[in-house]
Structure formats: C-alpha cells, structure tokens
Amino acid sequence: MKFGGSSLASAARMREVADLILSFPEETPVVVLSAMGKTTNNLLLAGEKAVSCGAPKASEINELAVIKKLHLRTIDELGLDSSIVSGFLDELEQLLKGVAMMKELTLRTRDYLVSFGECMSTRIFSAYLNKLGKKARQYDAFDLGFITTDDFTNADILEATYPAVAKRLHGDWIDDPAIPIVTGFLGKGWKSCAVTTLGRGGSDLTATTIGKALGLREIQVWKDVDGVLTCDPNIYANAVPVPYLTFDEAAELAYFGAQVLHPQSMRPAREGGIPVRVKNSYNRHAPGTVITKTRDMRKSILTSIVLKSNITMLDIVSTRMLGQYGFLAKVNNNSLVALFPYSYTLSFIVRRF
Ligand SMILES: Nc1ncnc2c1ncn2[C@@H]1O[C@H](COP(=O)(O)OP(=O)(O)O)[C@@H](O)[C@H]1O
Ligand SMILES: N[C@@H](CC(=O)OP(=O)(O)O)C(=O)O
Numbered sequence: 001m002k003f004g005g006s007s008l009a010s011a012a013r014m015r016e017v018a019d020l021i022l023s024f025p026e027e028t029p030v031v032v033l034s035a036m037g038k039t040t041n042n043l044l045l046a047g048e049k050a051v052s053c054g055a056p057k058a059s060e061i062n063e064l065a066v067i068k069k070l071h072l073r074t075i076d077e078l079g080l081d082s083s084i085v086s087g088f089l090d091e092l093e094q095l096l097k098g099v100a101m102m103k104e105l106t107l108r109t110r111d112y113l114v115s116f117g118e119c120m121s122t123r124i125f126s127a128y129l130n131k132l133g134k135k136a137r138q139y140d141a142f143d144l145g146f147i148t149t150d151d152f153t154n155a156d157i158l159e160a161t162y163p164a165v166a167k168r169l170h171g172d173w174i175d176d177p178a179i180p181i182v183t184g185f186l187g188k189g190w191k192s193c194a195v196t197t198l199g200r201g202g203s204d205l206t207a208t209t210i211g212k213a214l215g216l217r218e219i220q221v222w223k224d225v226d227g228v229l230t231c232d233p234n235i236y237a238n239a240v241p242v243p244y245l246t247f248d249e250a251a252e253l254a255y256f257g258a259q260v261l262h263p264q265s266m267r268p269a270r271e272g273g274i275p276v277r278v279k280n281s282y283n284r285h286a287p288g289t290v291i292t293k294t295r296d297m298r299k300s301i302l303t304s305i306v307l308k309s310n311i312t313m314l315d316i317v318s319t320r321m322l323g324q325y326g327f328l329a330k331v332n333n334n335s336l337v338a339l340f341p342y343s344y345t346l347s348f349i350v351r352r353f
Contacts, residue, residue: 002032002184002207006224007281008121009037010070011077018129020222020284021179028177029220030169030210031136032184033125034203035117036074040185042067043092043114050099058100059093067092071120078128085120092116107152111197115142118183118203126181137178141186141206144168148187148196155187155196156264157209165213182206204265212272219274221261222281227289228253228260231305242304243287244295249303250276256306256337266291311337314348 003017021029034040046063053061071085095113099105105113122138129136145164148155169180184203187196198205204221211219225233227241228250245253247270254263260278269276270293279288328339328346340347 001029001220001222002203003034003222003281004201004203004224005034005037005039007222008033008035008125011074013281014074014078014125014128017222017281018125018132018134020281021129022132022134023284028179030180030182030214030216031125032182032203032207032210033118033121034184035114036070036121036124039067039070039117039121040114040200043117044110046096047099047105047110047113050096051103051105053100055097055100058097061096064093064096067116071124074124078124078131080124080127080131084123084127088116088120088123108192108194111152112195114197115183115186115195118185122181122183129179129181135178136181137172137176139168139180139182141183142188142195144182146187146206146209147190148198150189150192150194150196152189152194152196154199155189157187157198157205157268158190160190161187161209162213165210169210169214182210199262199264201259201262204262205268208265208268208274208276211274211276212268215272216274219269219276221265221276221278223260223278224280224282225260226280226283226286227278228258228291228304230303232258232307235307241286242289242300245289245291245303246295247276247291247293250291253304253306257308258304258306308337310352311349312352314350316346316348317344319344 001021007017008014021031042063046061049061049063050058068089071089072082075082075084099109119140126136126138145161145168147158147160147164149158184206185197187198189196207221208219228245229239229241231239233239247266250261251263251266254261254265269291273293276291277288278291280286335351336348337351338349
C-alpha cells in the first residue's frame with residue numbers, strides 16, 4: 001500500500017491512513033510513504049533559496065520554518081516524542097547552511113536534501129502505528145536494498161534490488177514480524193553509495209518494485225482522487241474515474257504527463273503480473289482503477305485524455321527521404337516527445353524550452 005503526500009498532509013490524515021491500514025486486519029501489507037504534503041517542493045525551494053541567501057540567513061528560510069512547523073505539529077498532535085524528527089530537522093538546517101556557504105546545490109546534494117521528507121514521514125507514521133499497538137518497523141529504502149543508477153534526481157532501479165529487498169523483508173518478518181513502513185522515492189546509487197531519488201512521484205515506483213520483489217497479490221496506490229480519471233481534474237472538473245486500464249495504457253498516460261502515476265511505475269507490476277489498484281484515501285469506498293495486463297476493450301473507445309503543454313510540432317518534408325535510411329539517427333532526439341514517420345515526411349513533437 002502506497003500513500004502519497006496528499007494522503008499524509010497532517011496528523012489527521014496520518015490517523016485516517018492508519019485507520020485505513022488497520023481496517024484490513026487479515027492482510028499483512030508493506031506500506032510505502034511519500035513525504036508529508038508539499039514537503040518535497042518545500043525542501044527543493046529551501047535548497048534553491050540557500051544557494052543565494054548567504055550562510056547567516058539560511059536558518060531563516062521560510063520553507064525551512066514551514067517544514068519544521070508541519071512535522072513538529074504532527075508529532076505533537078499524534079502524541080509522539082519530538083526526538084523522532086528533531087535530529088533530522090537540525091541536520092536539515094546544517095545542510096542548508098552548507099549549501100549557502102558553498103553557494104552551490106549539486107544534483108547529488110539535492111537528492112540528499114529531499115530525502116529528509118520521506119525519512120521523517122515514515123518515522124512518524126511507524127511510531128504512530130506502534131503507539132496504536134500495531135507493530136511497525138521503519139525502513140529507509142537506501143538501506144533496504146534499493147540499488148539504483150547514479151543518475152541523481154532521476155535514478156533507475158537496478159535488477160539487484162529485487163532479491164535484496166525480498167531477502168531483507170522476508171528475513172526481518174520471520175525474525176520479528178512487524179508492518180514494514182518504507183520510504184518511497186529513494187534509493188542508493190550503486191557506485192556512489194549516495195542517496196538517489198527516482199524522479200518526482202517516484203514512490204509509486206517504490207511500491208511496484210516491492211510488489212514485484214515479494215510477488216504480492218496486489219499493489220495499492222492511494223491518492224487524493226477516485227482513481228485514474230478520464231482527464232486531469234484540474235483542467236476538467238467533471239472528469240470521471242476509468243475503472244480498468246492495462247499496464248500499457250497507464251504507462252502511456254503517465255509518460256505523456258498524467259501526473260497521477262510515475263511513468264516507470266508500471267514496469268515492475270507488468271513484469272511481475274501484479275494488478276495495481278489506484279484508490280482514493282479521502283474516499284476509501286470508491287472502487288478506483290484496476291490496472292492489469294489485459295482488459296475488455298469492447299466498451300471504451302477513448303480511455304483518457306492528457307494535455308501536454310510547451311510542445312512544438314515540426315514537420316520535415318523531403319522527397320530525398322523516399323527509400324533512404326539512417327535519417328533519424330542524425331536527428332537530435334533529446335527533447336523528442338513523439339515521432340510520426342511517413343514515406344517522405346517526418347513529424348516530430350518536441351519539448352519547447
Ligand atoms: N488523469 C488523471 N487522473 C487522476 N489524477 C490526475 C490525472 N491527471 C493529473 N492528475 C492529478 O494527479 C494528482 C494525484 O497524483 P499525485 O499528486 O502524485 O498524488 P500523490 O501525491 O497522492 O501520490 C491528482 O490530485 C490530480 O490533480
Ligand atoms: N515526495 C516525492 C515522491 C512522491 O512520490 O511523492 P507523491 O507520492 O506525493 O507524488 C515527490 O513529491 O515527488
């Protein structure tokens with residue numbers, strides 16, 4: 001079960017999520033959590049401000065105060081001990097001072113900086129479940145076996161992750177059963193051994209990776225909408241849930257910008273043949289969207305519409321392309337979104353910078 005930042009924005013939401021998990025007493029879920037609310041955005045903003053504010057002012061960055069307030073208030077309202085996060089909050093402040101001194105925020109430091117969000121949310125939630133009498137154990141994905149490429153801010157999960165995660169979670173469960181509470185979004189670079197992140201929204205990928213590693217029956221991704229909708233609800237308020245999708249359809253929607261799922265997250269589920277259910281933590285009885293390998297295609301012609309902004313369409317027309325090959329190899333495809341090859345026309349859709 002994965003819960004995104006929108007499901008964990010406050011102490012009240014944490015209570016609700018705990019209640020939801022405990023409402024399946026016969027299940028033994030693995031729980032994956034994102035950072036609370038908008039914490040990742042605030043950490044990134046704080047990092048950017050630190051670059052230019054000068055070391056003495058780093059402690060006064062507004063986003064740092066917002067992050068501190070949210071986490072300390074949540075701990076207080078849940079009746080937990082502030083020592084759960086105080087070490088992280090102190091270190092975060094030191095890190096921002098360091099960034100301010102260096103006047104530089106590398107991609108590697110950026111990943112370390114944002115990791116504080118998931119490290120804190122999982123510790124708070126795990127402590128809360130334990131307080132409720134439900135035994136839980138917190139895991140940092142980078143210590144659990146999530147091994148990634150060293151592409152900071154957009155790392156890819158390596159194959160070695162699956163056996164490593166399975167071994168650790170099985171072993172711990174046999175030794176001392178407790179609900180695992182795992183940080184989403186984070187990994188460990190295989191060469192650098194530094195904290196990496198899986199790209200924005202990467203906790204969905206953490207969840208499907210664990211699903212495949214353990215061969216689970218189902219992967220549930222809990223959001224703040226009634227499933228994957230026919231359109232982004234911020235663009236069209238009357239969008240309705242799509243009850244069934246295939247992995248390919250969901251991956252395609254995510255790739256073309258439907259923010260609801262991480263673009264890579266369908267891959268492990270597809271490889272493991274594990275259904276993904278997208279549910280609403282604010283409306284738990286809504287059926288949501290079930291994503292599987294195949295579905296009945298007879299009823300729907302159009303599944304969902306994605307709007308992608310800042311793109312340009314380029315048509316290249318030349319009769320010299322007829323019967324030729326190797327033309328595409330010469331095209332710089334760094335910003336390529338889609339390509340339509342015809343006999344002597346190439347239509348490109350590229351990102352606008
Ligand atoms: N086609 C779509 N279906 C559902 N939600 C969408 C779609 N396109 C964009 N969204 C947005 O995605 C949000 C959910 O994704 P996200 O914010 O990543 O959730 P979480 O933080 O809970 O993981 C919704 O609140 C909605 O605004
Ligand atoms: N906290 C990270 C990872 C994530 O998956 O978040 P969410 O589940 O809230 O989209 C982010 O904001 O990108």
